[in-house]
Amino acid sequence: MKITRIETFLVPPRWLFCRIETDDGLVGWGEPVVEGRAEVVRAAVEVFAEYLIGQDPLRIQDHWQVLTKAGFYRDGPVLSSAVAGIDQALWDIAGKAYDAPVHALLGGPVRDLIRVYAWVGGDEPDELADGIAAQVEAGFTAVKLNACGRMSPIASSAEVDAVVARAAAARECLGPDRDFALDCHGRFTPATARRVLPELAPFRPLFVEEPVLPEHQHALASLVEASPVPLATGERIYGRAGFLPVLQAGTAVVQPDLSHAGGISEVTRIASLADTFGALFAPHCPLGPIALAASLQVGFATPNLLIQEQSLGIHYNKDADLLSYVVDPEPFRFVDGHAVRGQQPGLGVTVDEAAVRAADRDAAHKWRNPVWRHPDGTLAEW
Structure with missing residues (x-):
């Protein structure tokens, strides 16, 4: 069996899909994307396709080694994301070739169910309450919400109070038997994180995500020491080497993204590395159906999985949603x-190819993240 064609499709709201076809008619799908830089990742996939065309798609690990290590310049979000989508598609082909779900090829399932959480938007406590109530009504037992918007380099008393008020509102709505997580998106400086984290303890969030930027990993050990709340990070870390200092710092939850951190092949290794530190695994995935399908396949075969992110109804998505490009929504029908x-063999999701091709022909949906500034005009973290 040989790879004969590799295509990419830029689709709303901000996703890039990859289709790999073989000479015997098998097709695998992946999701290689850096949100806001999808066109750059698309170019990287085209470069990698020069090597892959004519190769045996079942030599997944060898291809991963070549794509990540044969070049003199390595790593980074663009190359790692391009590899990630290709890797997902190759695992999808392998599952179809062996007539088995990917989790079976990874050693078999360790669980039958994966707890998932839903996103809640809104900036005011009343909006949060309504959003959380809707997700509880939909059967979710856990939600995640933004901890804050733009933050001063050292948070003011009012800014700290606003973060704490969001946590308090979430806990009041959920009661003691459901969970919430707070996502900081790296908007706290280390000084602000040390100020805020202890004040969140009474509300017992499941975890606080990305309290500081990835480039401030050197501060994580002190934050773990100062925080009574479990800390999570990893959506902007792209391989095992990047996760090692995070785990050595005592981070409780790692969050590699299956579309950024080298795909199924590398993320399974990251999860195993985390397990040696007693850390839990909660894949980042506010993306599309292929990325989520890949995440779930890994999760079913991973002992230290905590919970799975998913984007159904997420406030970020406009013009398309998780189910817009799938033939059968059943793999994403969440029960309690x-x-x-x-x-189902492979990733377990059937892509609506006609819908994907039609969406790719509309170039008006190219997404860029906003640019935020502080009142003095300096750049703020988005």
Whole structure:
């Protein structure tokens, strides 16, 4: 069996899909994307395709080694994301070739259900309450919300109070038997994180995500020491080497993204590395159906999985949603806040190819993240 064609499709709201076809008619799908830089990743996939065309798609690990290590300049979000989508598609082909779900090829399932959480938007406590109530009504037992918007380099008393008020509102709505997580998006400086984290303890969030930027990993050990709340990070870390200092710092939850951190092949290794530190695994995935399908396949075969992010109804998505490009929504039908293990071969999702090709022909949907500034005009973290 040989790879004969590799295509990419830029689709709303901000996703890039990859289709790999073989000479015997098998097709695999992946999701290689850096949100806001999808066109750059598309170019990287085209470069990697020069090597892959004519190769045996089942030599997944060898291809991963070549794509990540044969070049003199390595790593970074663009190259790692291009590899990630290709890797997902190759695993999809392998599952179809062996007539087995990917989790079976990874050693078999360790669980039948995966707890998932839903996103809640809104800036005011009343909006949060309505959003959380809707997700609870939909059966979810956990939600995640933004901790804050733009933050001063050292948070003011009012800014700290606003973060704490959001946590308090979430806990009041959820009661003691459900969970919430707070996502900081790296908007706290280390000084602000040390100020805020202890004040969140009474509300017992499941975790606080990305309290500081990835380039401030050197501060994580002191933050872990200062924080009574579990800390999570990893969506902007692209391989095992980047996660090692995070784990050595005592981070409780790692969050590699299956579309950024080298795909299924590398993320399974990151999860195993985390397990040696007693850390839990909660893949980042506010993306599309292929990325989520890949994440779930890994999760079903990973003992130290905590919970899975998913984007159904997420406030970020406009013009398209998680189910817009799939033929059958059943793999994403959550039961009591859990994804149910399926037996479909490969990634277990059937892509609506006609919808994908039609969406790619519309070039008006190119997405860019906003640019935020502080009142003095300096750049602020988005």
